[in-house]
Amino acid sequence: MSRKIRILIKVNIIFMILLIPSIGIINLASAAQISSIIAYSPDGKGYIEELSSGKQLIHMEGSPYEMGYQQGYLDPISVERxxxxxxxxxxxxxxxxxxxxxxxxxxxxxxxxxxxxxxxxxxxxxxxxxxxxxxxxxxxxxxxxxxxxxxxxxxxxxxxxxxxxxxxxxxxxxxxxxxxxxxxxxxxxxxxxxxxxxxxxxxxxxxxxxLFWMDLFSFLSCSGYVAQGAATTDGHTIMGRHWQFTSYVTHEEMILMEYCPDSGNQFLSTSCAGFVGVTSAMNDQGLGIGNDMVPAQDCNPANFGMGTLLTARYVMQYTNQLSEAINFITTHTRGCSWIYGIGDGRNGETGGVALETSTNYYRVRDMTYTRPWWAIFSFNTIEKKSDLVTYTNHYIYYRMNDLADSTAIDDSVDRYTWLTNLALDMYGTLDLDSGSVLIDYLHPPNYGYYGSDLTQPVGCAVTCWDLTTLEAKALFGYYNDDWVYRSL
Structure with a gap:
């Protein structure tokens, strides 16, 4: 059964009847907007919108409880699954x-x-x-x-x-x-x-x-980059994020989620209903974020804090520039190792970082980072451009692997190499469209990574953000589906 049929479609007839007398003559733009909304939440604030690509977006606004209720009510099957x-x-x-x-x-x-x-x-x-x-x-x-x-x-x-x-x-x-x-x-x-x-x-x-002997985490991983300045066609900050996760259920439930909270920033996320936290998101201040797995022994399961999804959510809603995002993540309780890709396209701190974290340590690998000549046992960074940073699932900042007791698996090193070399090949040509091609570097049949079947599901979403103009493109569902476009 398709997502359209399975989604709970409850158009609020009473709401529309009450609304029409106050509209009078409806102009074409308003009519087009109304016709694209296929379901409202009971309070009339939240809705599911049909996008031109055939995909859907959940819009939520109001208090925290109201936004949660709207999400659960509008897409309950996703939450349940x-x-x-x-x-x-x-x-x-x-x-x-x-x-x-x-x-x-x-x-x-x-x-x-x-x-x-x-x-x-x-x-x-x-x-x-x-x-x-x-x-x-x-x-x-x-x-x-x-x-x-x-x-x-x-x-x-x-x-x-x-x-x-x-x-x-x-x-x-x-x-x-x-x-x-x-x-x-x-x-x-x-x-x-x-x-x-x-x-x-x-x-x-x-x-x-x-992990030195086997790549146990080969097929649950992530990739990302942030580019600006000379790396792009117009000086914008372009951020790519491939959330590489299990396609089980998620490929059928992926959706764009638009948050308009009573307090804090508005933001857009590529996610599934049920997630209050975020894995790939951009806010209206021009900040973008993603979180990549990185296996390390420096973990604390007893006190892992609010977790990466809700941490990234807080960053989106309540921080406005790169330094604020870094400060929040590094000063709050962490008990699991992650790499946060963070980009900033607007508020005076444009650029991006790969923030490498574990329970007790963190390092900020910004666009200017290069490995010191004497740190020969650290993993090399190959982008070596002052307006580009790429990352997958291993620490690169010198000594971070030693401090956190982490091993870089071959799969992560390979994907880092492929992504970075392609980014260098496309250097100077990146914008929202070409940046989408870059972050979709594993699109079948590239590198043989996912084989050649274009009808296979995307696990889980490929997203590109223009953090300067607040535009987004996303690919989810199946590899032969159309990309989704949205702006904040």
């Missing part, structure tokens, strides 16, 4: 691309009783740890169930780090979806927005020592 045990388990299985016996070995190490007591015993009680600890007779499905329970516990504790307004919004999502006929709990939506940090902070310290 993603805020579920089924989706969570499939993320884990896709996260670690390996044979079942390897997965079983790793899961038992992750859920080892003594390890759990040491790592999370300060925030999870001993009876719960005993219940979720791996037993010799556990199969993979049983271990996934235990991991799911433990992540729920860690997310519930770490919600103390989340601003109340985001928790209110999460409650709104759950209530909206439930009222639309697809019951979802607050706890399930909370896990969707914070669970990845709990999961990765638990798994990274176990998995990372094996």
């Amino acid at each position: 993603l805020a579920s045990v089924d989706w969570f388990k499939n993320v884990v299985l896709n996260l670690l691309e390996a044979e079942d016996w390897i997965l079983l070995f790793i899961m038992k190490k992750v859920l080892n009783y003594n390890r759990l007591m040491s790592e999370v015993g300060s925030v999870v009680d001993e009876p719960t740890i005993a219940a979720v600890a791996a037993q010799s007779t556990d199969n993979l499905d049983m271990l996934l169930d235990k991991l799911f329970i433990l992540c729920h516990e860690l997310v519930a504790y770490n919600s103390i780090y989340v601003p109340q307004e985001f928790l209110d919004e999460i409650q709104g999502v759950a209530d909206g979806a439930t009222d639309a006929g697809h019951p979802v709990s607050y706890e399930e939506v909370l896990l969707l927005n914070m669970g990845m940090d709990a999961l990765l902070a638990l798994a990274y310290p176990v998995v990372e020592p094996y």
